[in-house]
Amino acid sequence: MKINQIYVNLPVKDVAKTRTFWTKLGFAVNEQFSNENAVSIVLNEQSIFVMFLKEEFFKTFTNRPLAKGDTTQVLLAIGTDSREDLDYIIQTAVENGGSKYSEPQDNGWMYQSAFADPDGHQWEVMFADMSQFPQQ
Template sequence: MCMIFVNLPVTNLEASTAFYTALGFNKNPDFSDDTASCMVVSEQIYVMLLTHDKFRTFINGEIADAKKTTEVLTCLSATSRDEVDGFKQKALAAGGADWKPNMEMGPMYGCSFQDPDGHVWEVMYMDMSGV
């Protein structure tokens, strides 16, 4: 396996697309339409923002309310502590919400936030010289 697609149900596709664009992700128009935005994190990581109607076509059961329940923690790696802090600043400025205080565990430093729909994201830096 060489790629990951994080599929997220969103209540407002335009607002969610703007949020993830503000984080520095690019929208791939080839895999986007009025029901989905394909946000490119890297060559191997994509976030598929899907309207609730579109998301329902892929699942059994109900869509979790991410503002009330944590359905998953999605974590991205960073190259420095400054990148962690900068990423969180971008998320909060774009309409995200603080989720938990920044954490520091030995050589690991990270942050967490929620997107406008409540999906939790973490960004972590690991200082390998401290391992």
């Protein structure tokens, strides 16, 4: 079996604010799956999508309570094509209502940093140069 797409679903308080935040980061919106209750952000065309669902709408898909406050349910990790792309995403996220929750880490072959979006979802951003991966 092979999985060919992933749809991450996350609750948000304000769909319009979320749309603005992610489009300022440079990501496209799939309008077919977007409305006043949801915005579909395309992280990787044809394969990776994030469905940001208004909290009330999100709750219609589960009978479990939403994680609130200082809890962490999931860490989301995304990879970039360059260190510059990573730095741009972090800087733009912070300038547009997100927050940085860790300082950049440079491991030589891998460079990473992290931000929280306006709803507190944590995003780990990394760039890896596998040609520099340490040989054992």
